[in-house]
Amino acid sequence: MSEYEAFQTPKGVHDILPDDHQYHTYIKKVIRHRARQAGFKRITTPIFEYAELFKRSLGGGSDVVKKEMFEFKDKKGRNLCLKPEGTAGVVRAYIENGMNQLPRPVQLYYIEPHFRYDRPQKGRYRQFWQYGFEVLGESDPALDAQLINLAHKIHEDLRIDDVFALQLNTIGTIDSRKAYAQALEDFYVGKERSVPPEFRDLIYSNPMRLLDQKDEDLQILAELAPSMKDYLDKESIEYHEEVKEYLDELGIEYIENDKLVRGLDYYSKTVFEFWDKHDGAQNAVGGGGRYDGLVEFLGGQPTPAVGYASGIERIIANMKKHKVRVPAKDNLHIFVAQLGKAAKKKCLPLIDKLRDAGLKTMGAVGKGSINEQLRLANKFEVPYTVLMGLTEVREGTAIIRDMERGEQETVDIEDVVERLVELIGEEDLDKYSPSELLYS
Numbered sequence: 001m002s003e004y005e006a007f008q009t010p011k012g013v014h015d016i017l018p019d020d021h022q023y024h025t026y027i028k029k030v031i032r033h034r035a036r037q038a039g040f041k042r043i044t045t046p047i048f049e050y051a052e053l054f055k056r057s058l059g060g061g062s063d064v065v066k067k068e069m070f071e072f073k074d075k076k077g078r079n080l081c082l083k084p085e086g087t088a089g090v091v092r093a094y095i096e097n098g099m100n101q102l103p104r105p106v107q108l109y110y111i112e113p114h115f116r117y118d119r120p121q122k123g124r125y126r127q128f129w130q131y132g133f134e135v136l137g138e139s140d141p142a143l144d145a146q147l148i149n150l151a152h153k154i155h156e157d158l159r160i161d162d163v164f165a166l167q168l169n170t171i172g173t174i175d176s177r178k179a180y181a182q183a184l185e186d187f188y189v190g191k192e193r194s195v196p197p198e199f200r201d202l203i204y205s206n207p208m209r210l211l212d213q214k215d216e217d218l219q220i221l222a223e224l225a226p227s228m229k230d231y232l233d234k235e236s237i238e239y240h241e242e243v244k245e246y247l248d249e250l251g252i253e254y255i256e257n258d259k260l261v262r263g264l265d266y267y268s269k270t271v272f273e274f275w276d277k278h279d280g281a282q283n284a285v286g287g288g289g290r291y292d293g294l295v296e297f298l299g300g301q302p303t304p305a306v307g308y309a310s311g312i313e314r315i316i317a318n319m320k321k322h323k324v325r326v327p328a329k330d331n332l333h334i335f336v337a338q339l340g341k342a343a344k345k346k347c348l349p350l351i352d353k354l355r356d357a358g359l360k361t362m363g364a365v366g367k368g369s370i371n372e373q374l375r376l377a378n379k380f381e382v383p384y385t386v387l388m389g390l391t392e393v394r395e396g397t398a399i400i401r402d403m404e405r406g407e408q409e410t411v412d413i414e415d416v417v418e419r420l421v422e423l424i425g426e427e428d429l430d431k432y433s434p435s436e437l438l439y440s
């Protein structure tokens with residue numbers, strides 16, 4: 001035992017251990033392929049930005065701004081914040097880098113960690129990974145439908161599409177949204193005593209958020225509150241109808257949910273979330289919508305946009321819950337066991353060649369007996385072990401041992417790589433040729 005106390009992670013964050021990385025790697029691969037197929041390009045914005053960017057984008061009434069920002073000051077007293085979501089940073093980058101000059105729509109995607117000072121619980125962490133897509137520069141219901149389709153495709157690829165129900169709503173154009181928010185404010189004013197104290201400021205800052213809270217009193221009030229439907233203008237209604245037509249055309253099922261408002265202020269028109277069919281809204285796996293006013297609100301030219309983001313931890317939890325396994329790419333092929341320094345010297349270049357050939361190889365470590373090393377090879381669960389002792393060094397050979405059958409063959413040292421490639425099979429190799437992929 002050490003005399004020192006061991007550290008733990010701060011509350012709400014966790015390590016991604018190798019087993020979970022296999023999920024992360026696979027999911028990222030799916031996202032990259034699907035994004036590229038649909039013409040998206042990858043963007044990475046900084047982990048921290050000026051806090052004001054998020055305050056203005058997400059709105060002072062949003063839970064994220066009110067309670068969940070990891071805000072801090074740098075040494076010059078500038079107010080910074082770890083990014084709680086991806087859209088604001090992408091829009092900031094779009095404006096700052098003059099991306100409005102690019103052919104439209106500009107389609108960007110990201111896969112990154114985000115930070116929210118949330119109350120940690122299952123599926124809710126203080127650092128979490130999100131992948132997201134942002135489509136800027138066009139207002140077209142076909143884009144909203146295509147984005148939803150992309151999200152759905154990724155769920156399909158990961159074999160969890162059956163788990164989620166798509167919840168769909170429109171919160172109308174910015175104008176009709178304003179009119180509706182006013183109507184809601186008028187409705188709640190005078191009923192403050194029925195609104196639990198912790199929600200009262202929402203009446204003025206973001207009354208739509210009063211509609212989708214779990215609190216029972218608020219749910220009763222929400223039933224009586226004016227309905228968004230009555231405040232939608234013609235443009236909002238027509239736009240929404242078209243989104244639905246395209247979704248029908250794509251064969252994507254959805255549930256119309258007129259209580260769905262989303263937690264962030266920048267949305268207008270289409271909003272959607274993927275909910276667990278059984279658990280409901282509690283742990284939405286992803287959500288998004290149109291944000292036609294945000295680019296202008298952050299200082300850019302008026303630019304319509306639509307986007308979506310999903311939490312990777314929640315995706316993984318669902319894959320595990322539904323017993324979807326990913327290929328175990330980290331499994332070793334070969335363990336190289338050696339006896340004596342002379343053999344160890346011969347083993348190092350051999351290991352190098354095995355690895356270059358795409359055989360995942362470990363070994364030439366330690367001073368244990370051959371039997372001890374074989375036991376270690378067993379623990380690493382390799383299908384083959386290469387053994388080299390003094391005799392083999394002298395004769396220029398090596399022994400290849402089939403670990404499952406316990407059978408051995410002696411081969412010329414020059415033929416070891418070729419023989420093992422044959423035994424493992426070309427399709428199983430972890431091969432890549434970096435230099436061939438580069439242009440110069």
Ligand code: HAM
Nearest residue numbers: 085087123124125128284285286287288307308309311
């Ligand atoms: P959001 O609904 O706040 O939207 O987050 C999207 C997803 O991120 C959630 O559905 C969930 O899967 C995951 N997530 C959020 N918070 C946590 C947490 N504390 N722990 C684990 N997972 C979490 C947005 O962030 C918008 N920027 C989406 C968007 C993009 N809208 C337009 N473009």
